[in-house]
Amino acid sequence: MTAQRWLITGASGQLGSHVVRQLAAEDRDITILALARRPDVGTIGVTVQQVELDDMDALYAAVTGFKPTHVIHLAAMTAVGDCHRQPAVAERVNIEATRVLAVAAAGARFVFSSTDMVFDGEAAPYREADPPRPLSHYGRTKAAAEQALADIPNTLVVRIPLMYGFPCSQRQTTFVQQIAALRAGQPLRLFSDEYRTPVWLADAARALIGLARSDLTGLIHVSGPERLSRYELIARCADLLGLPPRHLVAISRLDIAAAEPRPADLSLDGRRLAGAFPQLVPGPLRAEALVGEPYT
Numbered sequence: 001m002t003a004q005r006w007l008i009t010g011a012s013g014q015l016g017s018h019v020v021r022q023l024a025a026e027d028r029d030i031t032i033l034a035l036a037r038r039p040d041v042g043t044i045g046v047t048v049q050q051v052e053l054d055d056m057d058a059l060y061a062a063v064t065g066f067k068p069t070h071v072i073h074l075a076a077m078t079a080v081g082d083c084h085r086q087p088a089v090a091e092r093v094n095i096e097a098t099r100v101l102a103v104a105a106a107g108a109r110f111v112f113s114s115t116d117m118v119f120d121g122e123a124a125p126y127r128e129a130d131p132p133r134p135l136s137h138y139g140r141t142k143a144a145a146e147q148a149l150a151d152i153p154n155t156l157v158v159r160i161p162l163m164y165g166f167p168c169s170q171r172q173t174t175f176v177q178q179i180a181a182l183r184a185g186q187p188l189r190l191f192s193d194e195y196r197t198p199v200w201l202a203d204a205a206r207a208l209i210g211l212a213r214s215d216l217t218g219l220i221h222v223s224g225p226e227r228l229s230r231y232e233l234i235a236r237c238a239d240l241l242g243l244p245p246r247h248l249v250a251i252s253r254l255d256i257a258a259a260e261p262r263p264a265d266l267s268l269d270g271r272r273l274a275g276a277f278p279q280l281v282p283g284p285l286r287a288e289a290l291v292g293e294p295y296t
């Protein structure tokens with residue numbers, strides 16, 4: 001059997017750091033190459049190659065040089081505001097780099113992380129067959145990247161909802177800042193009318209690795225089991241941490257001026273995953289997800 005060679009892009013990101021951590025901890029003989037812009041992937045001993053996704057030649061060379069058997073492509077321009085302000089960069093990084101990666105990795109198993117933000121939030125819960133209708137440029141780039149992969153064999157698009165938990169890398173995320181604010185007793189303003197089906201980072205990573213090992217192609221939703229507003233998510237975290245929720249302020253997404261409309265309800269329907277891979281279904285919000293990941 002060919003030795004497995006796993007290429008993980010976006011390895012310094014919140015999800016990538018968990019994917020790398022879980023793969024590195026496996027008791028199997030696999031070679032991992034972590035592609036990242038910053039070298040901090042949170043797990044010592046993993047080979048990291050720094051690549052800028054905007055540099056298509058460097059990206060192509062990194063992939064063809066490594067000759068992966070498996071690719072989990074997580075790198076993306078993920079901040080909705082950045083994508084709106086720099087639309088051309090977002091298109092290169094999120095669409096063109098995805099296509100270049102998939103072509104360079106031809107023959108490998110290819111798993112791409114897409115998002116619930118390909119939908120408009122008006123007809124949740126969303127199944128895989130529902131037509132995308134993104135409201136943001138970020139969502140449009142991810143939907144276009146899905147399309148760019150449509151004809152590439154052995155490829156799976158995995159749509160992921162809002163994620164919570166602590167990265168294994170030092171990455172500062174909104175969730176990390178929210179938990180710090182909770183602990184410090186600082187006021188937190190959170191939307192009580194914007195719904196998602198959130199997933200713990202470690203559960204999302206486990207699902208992606210398991211799906212990469214399967215031969216499923218096409219599209220699948222990885223959904224958390226509960227529909228929660230952003231306010232409810234953090235209030236539940238406060239409860240699990242034994243912190244008083246008195247500094248939480250519920251606000252409406254309609255009260256905040258935004259360059260692009262915010263979808264009301266992006267809940268994903270996870271029945272396809274539950275039917276085909278019940279062992280990969282994410283669990284509910286639990287205390288385990290609220291413990292910072294030690295740097296190892």
Ligand SMILES: NC(=O)c1ccc[n+]([C@@H]2O[C@H](COP(=O)([O-])OP(=O)(O)OC[C@H]3O[C@@H](n4cnc5c(N)ncnc54)[C@H](OP(=O)(O)O)[C@@H]3O)[C@@H](O)[C@H]2O)c1
Nearest residue numbers: 010012013014015037038052053075076078115160162163
């Ligand atoms: N966050 C969510 O709740 C969520 C929900 C649904 C789907 N997703 C999707 O899941 C994937 C991972 O998301 P995440 O939350 O882990 O993202 P993240 O924490 O923002 O990490 C993004 C990763 O992409 C890398 N990256 C960004 N721009 C790059 C560039 N120009 N060149 C090279 N690397 C670049 C970052 O490198 P640096 O760290 O060095 O900048 C980082 O490793 C993305 O594809 C995202 O669209 C995320």
